[in-house]
Amino acid sequence: KAGVTQTPRYLIKTRGQQVTLSCSPISGHRSVSWYQQTPGQGLQFLFEYFSETQRNKGNFPGRFSGRQFSNSRSEMNVSTLELGDSALYLCASTGLVEDTQYFGPGTRLTVL
């Protein structure tokens, strides 16, 4: 089975721009979660989508949004980028009968 894939792997943007990151879960997995990892704040949960609906949400501003498509692929969008949004963004997928989240390789976003 192929693992979780994320595109792009690296991104450089400037302040004020917006960005869209993509995540394809493991085949058959319907839950996709997103996390932000920074040196200062560590790993923080952004949101989770299950069957195209947001099921859980972390404590991030409204500039961070996401969606999930019928094939379970998910995108997250960050609008009006700030320098502090520079981070590794990880997505993870979970199967129906297990509790384990499997992560993708991440997208490293740099905001200049």
Added chain:
Amino acid sequence: AQKITQTQPGMFVQEKEAVTLDCTYDTSDPSYGLFWYKQPSSGEMIFLIYQGSYDQQNATEGRYSLNFQKARKSANLVISASQLGDSAMYFCAMNPIYNQGGKLIFGQGTELSVKP
């Protein structure tokens, strides 16, 4: 509040020796899952081992075992026979919404260095 605490920012271990990475957690939920992940310098989070709060036995996966002490709210990772490739960041995590995918709460991590 739900929280994961890893008190060892960095650790060294000699190759082929065993090492224990500490993790304590705080939750008032009766059902939860505990996880350990490895993050090499490449950035990908690699799942190592899982323990459910109702599991009676400690989880084991190859060279990894989880020392689960529910009353003390600790879930330490034991790596036996360390290898050079074990050098990485290790994160303890908790899912407070048992078996509903969702949201993991992570500790700050422990950087393990394996010496030849």
